[in-house]
Amino acid sequence: MAPTETHQFPPPKVLTYHHHQSSSSSPPPTLITQGAEGRLYKTTHLTRDRPCALKYRPPKPYRHPVLDARLTKARLASEAKVLERCRREGVSVPAVYAVDPAAGWMMMEWIEGVPVRVRINAWLGERCGEEDGEEGEEMDETPLVDLMKRVGEAVGALHRTGVVHGDLTTSNMMLRPPPPPPGQVNGREEEDNKAKVLEGEVVLIDFGLATQSMSDEDRAVDLYVLERAFASTHPRAERLFASVLASYRDAFKKASSVLVKLEDVRMRGRKRSMLG
């Protein structure tokens, strides 16, 4: 992730307007990440007390300008539409505040928390440090299995609304921490944090490749992409992916035919070493 620190970009034009210049100066936008899709800024540009996420898809220097403009516009417009639909149907996604597809930006609700990927790896890393060997004593996996269930539920809820994500990875899921209980007593904080590392609501983000689809095939490919991303990012927790699928089945009425299709997609994937 180092390049995001060392690299400076000119911010998108929308962030250089100064509405409140006379009365107050809002702090400058912070570049949060340069994802593959574009850059994400955290900004209080809209109102001073409400941070929001600005997603900006800068022109890709490697891509033909005609193709680039076509893709950027189509993807932002569809992303906003899909997010709105999810929001309406009660799926946990960021709310859209404003969008300009031709200019390549969209303003959304700021989601507190960290990516699920980070938390899983932190948890696995901690666990491995405590164990001596590969076949050491089994630690209690309940918190991880529980998180897997919430991931499965989130994907099930998404598919229920007729949306497929198109790029499901554990980087594209945020773990929003539960609001702190009122009147918390200090002292046991460290122990609490360790237990709570996997707690929180799973919020799906980055709908840049999402489409509206009800087909088993598209849904199965969505799961397959997640399964593979999971296997490559968390090889030590690969076997727990079954819990994701189990809770997906519980959360989504039409899951069984999707899971049958997933078998086909996997088989297709397996023989993909050499074709033609």
Added chain:
Amino acid sequence: MNAITKKKRRIALGCEGSANKLGIGVILHEGDLSSPSSTCTSRVLSNVRHTFVSPPGTGFLPKDTARHHRAFFVRVAKQALADAGVSAADIDCVCYTRGPGMGAPLTSVAVAARTLALLWGRDLVGVNHCVGHIEMGRAITGAEHPVVLYVSGGNTQVIAYAEQRYRIFGETLDIAVGNCLDRFARALAISNDPAPGYNIEQLAKQGGRVLLDLPYAVKGMDCSFSGILTRAEELAAQMKAGGKGPDGEPFTGADLCFSLQETVFAMLVEITERAMAHVGSSQVLIVGGVGCNERLQDMMGAMAADRGGSVYATDERFCIDNGIMIAHAGLLAYETGFRTLMEESTCTQRFRTDEVFVKWRR
């Protein structure tokens, strides 16, 4: 059996024939394996290749390709030994491609490799073709921990190393990108000499007045090329019938080559960038035959620079299938004690990159 780890100089012969190139190479590894602090160096002693080229408008069929490999094996092997200045007595092991690839050509080369091993009384090492490409690319470019884009006539994969395996992050959902280009070349009867992809690249340099609309098929870190091929073939038929482009003017084969390259390479760069963002890497290594394409290298370079990183690529000697990569990857495995017993020295058309246990890396 572990005598090899005591030797300061280790030499392997590698035989590759998974597609239409027959390649045999000799590699030398120097350095002390027993002390973990010392670094080993690799040196290419020879790298000989002979390619089966089919007439324009056709592809290479397995049986013809296998016949080619059988006919040229002895000649190419003798040349590889002569170029390297070594004799059979200097060779520590014989490496061959186990897969993936076309069945008949793989089998021909495996038979020849077994023969050499028996003739010289040496161990056999079966090598995964994709791992061969990756290890050779790393050795030549010095890329330490790159995201790898492996693009050829048979394979399209985005790979990153984690925990003793080359893990596949993204790949084609149907045909390989090189297969898409090769088959499109047939539609325009573009020459297969030296390679259809090379000729498409040259032709594309004359095109570019218009960008013809082709499907753009990316799903997460995966992509698909068969729909693009179908549309490109339709456009080729329209062009021959005097059809017009989006600007109302007729378009040429060069415009088609240009549009096809711009579209499929943009897809490849996009999925590679997504994998880089996912694993937090800024290095990218391109391997495989399509990796020689300079337009692809330039586009990848622009993307990597935008991320504060860089692109590593090799030229046709190492990008296009060759024997030296099999020798190198085979010797790396051999040095960790890996052997392929004669009775297990099979080959397989389907052999995934992530099936190989990579014992030689940390």
